[in-house]
Amino acid sequence: xTLVADASPLIFLAKVDCxxxxxxxxxGPVRIPESVRDEVLAPPTPTAEEQVLRSFLxxxxxEPVANPRRFAAALSRADNDALTLAVRIxxxxxxxxxxxxxxxxxxxxxRPMGTLGILLRAQEQEIHRPADTQKLVDALIRRHGxxxxxxxYRATLERIHARQPKHKR
Numbered sequence: 001x002t003l004v005a006d007a008s009p010l011i012f013l014a015k016v017d018c019x020x021x022x023x024x025x026x027x028g029p030v031r032i033p034e035s036v037r038d039e040v041l042a043p044p045t046p047t048a049e050e051q052v053l054r055s056f057l058x059x060x061x062x063e064p065v066a067n068p069r070r071f072a073a074a075l076s077r078a079d080n081d082a083l084t085l086a087v088r089i090x091x092x093x094x095x096x097x098x099x100x101x102x103x104x105x106x107x108x109x110x111r112p113m114g115t116l117g118i119l120l121r122a123q124e125q126e127i128h129r130p131a132d133t134q135k136l137v138d139a140l141i142r143r144h145g146x147x148x149x150x151x152x153y154r155a156t157l158e159r160i161h162a163r164q165p166k167h168k169r
Contacts, residue, residue, distance in 0.1 A: 001093060004031045004086040005060075007039040007078050008097035012115045014040075014052045015144045016136050021122045022095070023059070030060040031089065033081035037062050071104050086110050115140065116148070116156050123160065133160050 003026050010032075013019040022030060040053050068077070068084040075083075079101045086094045087108050094105045094112050102112035113121075116137065123133045137156060140146035148156075 001026050001028050002031070002089055002091040003028065003093045003095065004033075004082055004089070004091045005036065006082040006094065006096040006098070006101060007036045009095040009113075009115045009118060010036075010040050010053065010056065012097070012140055012144060012146055013118060014049050014056070016139055017052065018119065018122070018136065019052055019056050021118050021127065022056075024127060025118065025121050025125065026093070030056075030095075031085060031091070032057065032060050032062050033065045033078065033085050034062055035065070035078040035081045039076075039078045072100055074100055075104075083108065083110075115146065116152075120156070120159055130160050 003022075005022070009022075010019065013021060037057055040057070041050065045053070063085060065081040065085050068081045069087070071080055071083050075098070079096070079098060082094065082096065083101060083104055085091070086105065087110065091110055094101075094110050095114070095118070096102050096105065096112050097114040102114065105112040119128070119133050119136055122128045123130060128136070134157065137153075137160070141148070141153070
């Protein structure tokens, strides 16, 4: 699977010590534009979080993006670079939380997945239990400034609790 990552999922997954989920859930290298790398390591990044991010980035493919396409003025340089790279390499998946970036990825026939999607997929793969997934989502919102609308939060809770794993005997 060809995967490109924008900054937000990397930052938020690092904050809840779940960045390793990306490599557990998806095979192949994660491709990251240089501008995204620079954004995730920009100060003020707590030391422990920076170590987790640097370790992840060391295992990823950091790539320059020459002449990035400007998809929307409302997107940051890193957002435009991530989508440009995803389009150029025909990525299967773009890790991104920004609503506009996700919509533009769909227009370009690239499937977006955000931080919540990663956590839900980890639950589907029985890496996390539903209660753990809900705790992670709540921690992102309450302690780490993860912003989602009430409708998205409710839909996420429904998905968390609708996917109760079958216990093996």
